[in-house]
Amino acid sequence: MTFADLGVPSSLVQILEQQGITTPTPIQTATLPDSLAGRDVLGRGRTGSGKTYAFLLPLVARLDASKLPAMPRKPRALILAPTRELVGQIEASLKPLADATGLTTRTVFGGVGQNPQVTALKKGVDIVIACPGRLEDLMGQGYADLSAVEITVLDEADHMADLGFLPGVRRIMDKTPRTGQRMLFSATLDKAIDVLVKRFLTDAVTHEADSAQSPVATMKHHVLHLSREQRVPVLVDLTSAPGRTVVFTRTKYGAKALARQLNKNGVPSVELHGNLSQNARTRNMEAFHAGHATTLVATDIAARGIHVDDVSLVVHADPPVEHKAYLHRSGRTARAGNEGTVITLMTDEQQRDVRDLTRQAGIKPVTTKVDGPSHPVLVQLAPGERTLVPGGLTVEAPAAGANGGGGRSTGANAQRKRARKSGQTNGRSRRGNPTSYTTETGQPSGSGSSGSSNGGGGQRRRSGGGQSSQGGQGGNGGNRRRSGGRSSQGRGQSSQGGGHSAASFSRGR
Template structure:
C-alpha cells in the first residue's frame, strides 16, 4: 500500500526514515503544505505548536537538497556557504529541530550544523569551513558569524523561519529581515507561525513570493482534548497547592513569570523532596541542555520554566501544565498551555489565582476565548486534576535525579531512573489510556517508584484543607510526613 507521505510527494527514502520512527500518517499541517513546499513554492503555514510543523518543513528542505532524481550530480556545499537555512527563535528549539532533521539528512548524505549563542563559537566556525548543507541557527549567533566573515548566505536555496510570531515577540524581526535580505531573492522561503500578527505579515509581504497560505487548526482555539481549570487559593495556600500538583505522578511543567521565580520555585520543590529542574535565560547553555534532557528522559518529572519553554519545546506525555504565575497576555497563556495535549493526547491546564490575581485571570481567559472551570483548591479537586499517590524523595535521591541541584553528601550509591507504572488514572475525566505514565524500565536504567507524599487533608465537608508544613526529606517520621497538628493525619513513606 502506498504511504500517505508518498502520495504527497515525499521521496521514498525519506518515507522510510519516517516509518522507522513510527510516523505513518501526516498531520493536518503536513498534509496541507507538503505538496506545495515540495514543488518549490513559497509557503506560509499557520498552525499551533505541536501540530507537526517541523517535519512539514524538514521534509521539503532535505528533498530539495538531496536531488533524489539525480543524487550523483548533487553538489557539495562550499566552505562557509550553507545550502539551506532553518531559523529558530531559541537555542532549545534549534536543537530540537536539528534532532528531527538529522536522520532525514543522514539518509540523504547531507551534512547539518546547529549554531546558537551561549557556547564557544570556534567549533561552529570549524564545521562551517568544512562545508554544511543544512544550517539550523538562532538569529543572534548567525548574524555574529556572518558579520565576522565566517559564513555567507548567498548560496542558500531554501530558508525556513519557524515560530515567526515568537521571533516577533522576542524582538528578533529586524535581525530576521537582515538574514532574509542576505539570501538570494529567487530562493524558496517557508514561514511557519501559530499566529499572523501585523509584524509577521510585514515579513511575509516583504520576503515571500506569491506564497501559498495553509492553516491547520485555529491559532487561538484550545487543543480539543485540553481541560482548563483555575484554582483559587489564598497567598498562604499557594506554595502547598503547587507542590501537591508537582508531586503527582508523571510529567508536569510549572510556568513562572520571572527567571528568579523559576529558580526559586525549583529550589523549594527540591527542598520538599520533589525532584525538579528549572529552565530560564540565566542558565548556561550546558545547564539548559542537562536540565531539559533530565526532564525529557523522565529522570525528573517536574520542569519549572519561564516562557522560554512556552514555544517550540517538544516533550512527549506532558499531561499537566500549571501556570504558577498567570501570564500577562493571552497568547502566552495559549502557548504555555500547548505544552500538553499534544499528538492527540489529553491534557490538563491549571492556573493558580490568588485573590489579587482573579480579575486579571478572568480578563486573560476572555482574551484567550477559554471558559475554564473555576474552583477553590481542595484535596478532592487536586486529586481529580492530578490523580495518583504524591511522592517525595530523600535529599540524596533528589540529588541523583536533578543535574543542577547542589551536591549532597551521600554514602549511598548513586542511581538514576524514573518512576514507572504510576500512570494517571482515567477517573479525572480524561480519556482512558491518556494517563501520565513513565517509560518502561531498561536494564541499564533501574526504575524506582516515585515515593509517596501525603496530599491535602480532606475535611469533613469534603472541601479539603491545605497543610501548612511538610517534614524535611529524610525525617525520622517519614519523608512524606506533614506536621501533625490537631486532626491532621500523617502518612508514612513506604519503601
C-alpha cells in the same frame, strides 16, 4: 492521505515509519504539496501541530534532489529559530533524515564557544539551523556566506517578533537569494508577520491548519482560586502525582526559587530560564526527558517549540500577561492527539486578570475555590498516588579522573557535610566533569567541581543554596563569602565547573 500520497520521497517515508510516524498532521497535509513543489509557503499552526516535519521534509527532499555539494562557508539551506532549545529540537528531528540522504548539518547559537561552529562552516555544511544573534556574528566575521542558500525557513516567526529578533531576521534574510524558496511557519499571524511575508515571500500560498485562538480540544482547563500561602503546598501535591508536569512562572528568579522549593519538598524538579548557561539548560532538559526530574519549572522560554513527550499537566503558577502566552504555554500538553490538563493558580488580586486572559484565549475554564492540598479536586485533576523523594533531584559528581577529567572528588555526602560544618575542605580546586543526576539522596553530592580550599577554619557563608564544594587557593583562616554562585577571597578567584546545579538553585549568573 499518506506521506507518499503527498509526494514525500519513499526513502524519507521509510525514515518516518521507523519512528512510528505514518499519518500526516493537518498542517503537513496542507503544506507539503506546495512546499515539495518549491513554492513559498506561509503556514500557521499551533505548537505541537507538526510544523517541524512540514518544513524539514521538503527541505531535505529538494536538497537531495539537486545533488549539489556543500561549499566552504556557503550553506545550501538555512533554518532560523528563536531559541537554542528549539534549534536543538529541530536538529534532532532532522538528523535521521539528513543521515539517510548524506546531507550535513550544523547548529549555530550563542552561549557556547563558536570555534566548532566556525570549523564546520569553513569545511562546508548543507543545512545550518541557527538563532539569529550568533549567525549574524559569524556572518560579520566572514565565516558564513548566505549567497548560495537554496531554501530558507523561519520557524516560530511570531515568537521571533515577540523577542525583538525581527531586525536581525530581516538583515539575515536580505542576504539570501531572492530566487530561493522561503517557508515561514508560525503559531499566529499578525502585523509583524505580514511585514516579513510582504518583504521576503514571493507569490506565497498560505495554509492555516487550525484556529489561531481556540485551544486544543483534548485540553481540560481549570482555575484554582487559592490564597498566596497555599500556592507551594498545592503545587507540591499536583507535581507529586504520576506523570510529567511543566510549571510556568513569570520571572527567572521565580522559576529558580520554585524549583528549589519543590526539590526541598521532595518533588524532583529542574529549572529552565534565560539565566542558565547552555550546558545547564541542556543538562536540565535531558534530566526531564529521561524522567530523572518529573517537573520542569520554566519561564516563557519553554513555552514555544520545546517538545517533551507525555506531559500530562501544565500549571501556570503565575498567570501569563497575555492570552497568546497562555495558549503557547498550555501547548506543552495535549500534543499529538493526547489528552492533557491545564491549571492556572489564581489569588484574590489576580481574579480580574485571569478572567480577561481566559476570555481573550477563547476558553471557559472550570474555577474551583481551594483551601489547601487536601482539597479533593486536586486528585481529580492529577490522579494517582503521590510520591515524594527526600531532597528531590540532586546531582552526583563523577569519579575522580573520569574521562580524563577533574581533580580529586570528595564524593560522599557525609564528607561534604563535615567539610561545610568545619568551614574547610581538602584538595586543590580543579574543574570537574559534567554532573549526573540522582534522586536517591536528599543532598547534592557535587556540582561538577571537586576541590575547594586549603584554608584552616575559614568561615563560609552561602546565599540562596549555592553550589556544592568548590573553591580556589584559599589562605589560612580566610573569610569566604559566596553570593550568586561565585566565591572570592584573599588569594585569587575560585574555579567552578559544570554551571549551576539543578539541585542547588543559587542566585545569580
